[in-house]
Amino acid sequence: MARLFLVALAFFLAACKSDPITLQFSGETMGTTYNITAVDKTAALSADALQAAITAELAAVNAQMSNWDPTSEISRFNASPSTDPVAISPELAKVISAANEIHDKSEGLFDVTLGPLIEIWGFGARDQDSPVPADDAIAAAMGQVGQSKILSLSQEPLTLRKSLPQASVYLAAIAKGYGVDQVAAVLAEAGLRDYMVEIGGDLVTAGQNPKGNSWRIGIERPDAASQSIEEIVDVSGLGMATSGDYRNYFEQGGIRYSHIIDGTTGRPITHGTASVTVLAPDAMMADGWATALLALGQDRGLKVAEAEGLAVLFIARSPDSGETGFETTVSSQFAKLQAKQ
Structure with missing residues (x-):
């Protein structure tokens, strides 16, 4: 409805001005922040109407995908003890279908049912003195995970089924990218052709930046002690996501987890x-694949990237430099995309 409202409103806006204007929007969503930059070459759009449409779209995505909202579509699915097929929205079906594709092609390492394991390892609400989980606790949690075993998605009709009553689905590794794409669709339907949409580091771009140049983004050096740039890449017309292990971890007994x-x-x-x-062509697939390939690691991940034609940059710790030295490796598709820019 928000998109239709925006399109209809455009017919009543003032006549076009001669100079383009840069529109910028920011706020909070999905437990993080969003930032949007768009170039209105006609200078005819209402910034207030566009902000309202963006806000409505983000609210819709959260109402479907948020694991923090107990009333969201996915939260209601998780809370239900039923193992019968449950009717789901086309939007949720699209995200689950993409998650299944990445799961199948990543040797099962991308998995939206890992909640029980994440919980026992304590990430998100961990006390530094919490013990490393025992083998029997890990084994018990393993019995409750496994995307391909536990979840069944049907396209006709659109339903999702879980084989275990206590199974749950967490979409944090892919829904953020989906949200980026949905907001980009709002901008495109408003007639904008030059923009960047970013949510929590995941982004998608179109056209050119406000200076008339390609969109270029710095990739952070994976060093928690600094905020330096490792490499700058051209992302014009592409979605981009980065997944790293250098901010959310703990150490115990000399071991890094x-x-x-x-x-x-x-x-x-x-x-x-x-x-x-x-x-990737969109932020959703970039988001999911970044997590999957980080789980696989550079050696296995590069083989998957080449087999699937994925554009990927890996940053690995140099064996001789500990936490302070890094080496970069790119897939052939990544090198090809950057050579074209």
């Missing part, structure tokens, strides 16, 4: 890949 859980072992990843950046 990442918040990225390997669903096949029930334990945090142990390889040296610190961050993964993915460029």
Whole structure:
């Protein structure tokens, strides 16, 4: 409804001005922040109407995908003990379908049912003195996860079913990117052709920036002690997402435990890949694949990236430099995209 309102309102706006104007919007959503920059070449759009449409779209995405809103569509599915098929919205079905695709192509390491493992490892609400979970607790949690075993998505009619009453779905690793794409669709329907939409680091761009140049974004060096740029990439016309293990982790007994859980072992990843950046046609797939490839690590992830034609930049800790030295590796598609820009 918000999009239709915006399109209808455009017919009543004042006549076009000669100079383009830059529109900027920001706020909070999905437990993080959003930032939008758009170039209105006609100078005819109402910034207030556009802000209202953006706000409405973000509210709609949260009402479907948010695990923090107990009334959201996915929260109601998680809370239900039923193992019968449940009718779901086309929007939720689209995200689940994308999650299934990434799950299947990532050796099962992208998994939206990892909630029980994330909970016992304590990420998000962890006390620094909490013990590392025991083997039997990990094994018990493993019995409640496994996207391909637990979830069944049907397209006709649109239904989602879980095989275990206590199973739950967490969409944090893909819904944010979906939200970016939905907001971008609002801008496009308003007639905007030059914009960048960013939510919590996930983004998508179109056209050119306000200076008439390509959109270029700095990829952060995966060092929690600094905020320096490792590499600058051209993201014009692309979605981009970065997943890293260098901000959310804990150390105990001299061992570093990442918040990225390997669903096949029930334990945090142990390889040296610190961050993964993915460029894709949309932010949703970039978001999901960034998490999947970080879980896989550079060695396995690069093979998957080449097989699937994914544009990926891996940043790994240099074996000789500990936490302070890094090495970058890119897939052939990533190199090709950057060479074209």
